[in-house]
Amino acid sequence: MALYRILHRHEVSQNAAPAFDVKFTTESSDTSPSYKLVTGSSPSLSLWRATPKLIEEASLSALSMIFTEMARVDDAHGGLAIVGVESLGQPEDDDDSVATLGLDSTVKCWRLSKREEEGGTGSAENSEQNEEGESDSASFQPTHAYSLTNTLDKDNLGSSAIKISVSPDKALLACATINGLVKLFRVKAMEEIASFEVAAVSLAWSESGKVLKAGCADGNIVAFDLDEGRKKWSTRCQGSMVRCMASSKDDGLLFAGCDDKIIFVFDPLRERTPLVASYEGHDGWIFSLKAHVDATRFATASADKTVKVWDMLTKKCQHTFEGGHSKAVFGLDLLGNGRRMASCGEDGLVQIYSID
Numbered sequence: 001m002a003l004y005r006i007l008h009r010h011e012v013s014q015n016a017a018p019a020f021d022v023k024f025t026t027e028s029s030d031t032s033p034s035y036k037l038v039t040g041s042s043p044s045l046s047l048w049r050a051t052p053k054l055i056e057e058a059s060l061s062a063l064s065m066i067f068t069e070m071a072r073v074d075d076a077h078g079g080l081a082i083v084g085v086e087s088l089g090q091p092e093d094d095d096d097s098v099a100t101l102g103l104d105s106t107v108k109c110w111r112l113s114k115r116e117e118e119g120g121t122g123s124a125e126n127s128e129q130n131e132e133g134e135s136d137s138a139s140f141q142p143t144h145a146y147s148l149t150n151t152l153d154k155d156n157l158g159s160s161a162i163k164i165s166v167s168p169d170k171a172l173l174a175c176a177t178i179n180g181l182v183k184l185f186r187v188k189a190m191e192e193i194a195s196f197e198v199a200a201v202s203l204a205w206s207e208s209g210k211v212l213k214a215g216c217a218d219g220n221i222v223a224f225d226l227d228e229g230r231k232k233w234s235t236r237c238q239g240s241m242v243r244c245m246a247s248s249k250d251d252g253l254l255f256a257g258c259d260d261k262i263i264f265v266f267d268p269l270r271e272r273t274p275l276v277a278s279y280e281g282h283d284g285w286i287f288s289l290k291a292h293v294d295a296t297r298f299a300t301a302s303a304d305k306t307v308k309v310w311d312m313l314t315k316k317c318q319h320t321f322e323g324g325h326s327k328a329v330f331g332l333d334l335l336g337n338g339r340r341m342a343s344c345g346e347d348g349l350v351q352i353y354s355i356d
Contacts, residue, residue, distance in 0.1 A: 004319040007352040008065035012048065012344065013041035014074075019344035021085040021331040035335065036070070037342055038098050039350060040082030044147060045100055047071040047112065049350060059086065065352055071112060071144040076230050077102025086173070087332075088187055092221055096151070099173060105160030107152040107175055109190065115145050151192040157183060158160040163201060169211035172226075176200035181215055184226070194229060198222050204245035204254065215242025215256060223268065223339060232274045237264050244288050250293035255298050257286030263310070279310055281317045288332035290341075298356075301339060302327035307343050308354060324351050 013019045017099050020039040027227040029330040034051040076082055082102040089095030089107065094111040129247075152161065152175060159179035167185070173185045180199040185192050200214035210231060213223045225232040240260035247254055253276065254266045263286065284303030289297045297318065299309050304331040305325050311318040327346035334341050341353040 003354065003356050005354050006321065006324055007078040007340075007354055008050070009127075009324055009349050010048075010065075010067040012039045012046060012213055012350045013348035014044060016348045017042040018081065019326075019331065019348050020081060020083045022342045022350055023036075023085050023087050023098070023333050023342040024335045024340075025087055025089070025233075035340070037094065037333075038085055038087070038096070039099055039330075039344060039352065040138060040342075041348065042081035043075065043077065043079050044241060045073040045076040045082055045085070045098070047096065048350075056153070064297065064333050067350075068082075069142070071142050071146055072197040072339050073146050076108065076110075076146075077104045077106065080104045084164050086164055088166060088173075090170055098146075099164060099166060101161055101164045104164075105154070105178075107161050107164055108148060108174075109150040109187075111149050112145040114148055115143055117149050124319070152185070152190070156192070157181075157296050163203055165203035165205065165212075167212075167302065168207055168258070169209050172203075172209060174203050176203060176214065178343075182212070182224075184212075195301050197225050198224075198248065200243050202245045202256075206247055206250070206251040207249055211251070213245060213247070213254060215245045217241045217252070219258070221245070221254070223258060227351065233268050235266055236270070237249045238262070238352070240275040244300075246284060246289045246291040246298065249293050250295070253291070253295055255289055255291050257289045257300055259285050261286065261302075263289065263298075265312070277312070277315050278352075279315065280316070281320075282306070284328065287328065287330045288291060288333045288343075290332050292334065292338040293336070297341075297355075299332060301343055301345075302316060303328040305329060305345075307332065307341075307351075307353070319355075321353065325349060 021040040031063040047070045053064045084101030086099045088097040161179040163176040182196045184194040198214045202215035204213045219237045222234045223232045240258040244257040253260045253356040256264045261282045265276045266274045284300040288301040307318045307321040325345040331344040344350045
């Protein structure tokens with residue numbers, strides 16, 4: 001039986017501004033007790049290292065986390081909020097490059113590099129910590145820095161960007177625009193290689209990176225075969241906006257969270273009856289959805305201030321995390337085999353969960 005618990009919560013934005021997205025980085029792994037996360041908030045891009053801390057008084061679990069801010073860009077998108085963050089780096093290259101989407105409607109790519117220390121300062125070990133063992137923002141000394149490498153704006157996109165998503169192999173970047181196009185760019189050269197006419201508000205990739213699914217405001221979902229450059233299949237979610245999607249690791253199932261507060265699960269191979277199941281339980285819009293690696297569970301984040309874990313076998317909600325976030329939960333990410341999960345929200349907090 002799974003043991004669900006919140007390991008830690010930490011305020012990652014300045015002045016309690018909303019945190020819109022969170023992603024585990026390439027250095028994070030299932031076997032390491034420490035990992036890194038990148039957050040997009042209003043208006044900062046930040047990189048954090050979370051390390052375990054033993055608490056002798058803890059009765060149920062002795063594991064908590066210390067958050068150390070390693071890098072920050074305060075004006076990444078002209079002072080406007082960052083509403084999307086995607087990891088671009090390859091784990092074998094020890095690369096923590098990221099792409100961000102801002103409310104300025106541009107997409108920016110950032111490379112992370114280690115800062116040269118001056119006078120022996122600037123390391124996480126040398127920075128002052130508060131009583132909870134976390135880095136004091138007043139004495140913030142970054143150990144790393146982000147440098148801007150590419151910008152996609154209206155000249156590249158032809159319109160305002162509203163959604164971004166990176167393929168599992170980190171080779172392709174998909175950008176949905178307000179004028180009803182999804183454009184594909186090769187990450188290394190940031191050159192456009194394809195464009196599809198679809199008014200997408202959410203995006204999801206197949207595990208192979210050869211099929212891209214686009215969820216639309218009218219409830220339609222369209223999948224494109226990237227090798228053949230054409231529509232592969234389509235389905236529909238009762239006419240409500242498909243705000244978020246996720247594919248199972250083997251690409252056998254597609255999960256879609258809609259604005260009617262229902263999650264739909266489809267099997268694209270079942271052409272006549274692709275709908276496998278539907279789930280209800282949230283009291284607000286579903287902003288983010290992540291599928292567990294074995295497709296037996298998936299997690300959702302909602303405007304109702306909760307994060308839920310759902311069971312595919314029982315077709316019920318397995319656990320609800322409530323009371324941690326005081327406002328809408330916008331972002332959600334799973335680490336590796338799904339034993340750890342992170343969320344962020346309108347209250348400016350990031351929470352780390354164990355879902356062993």
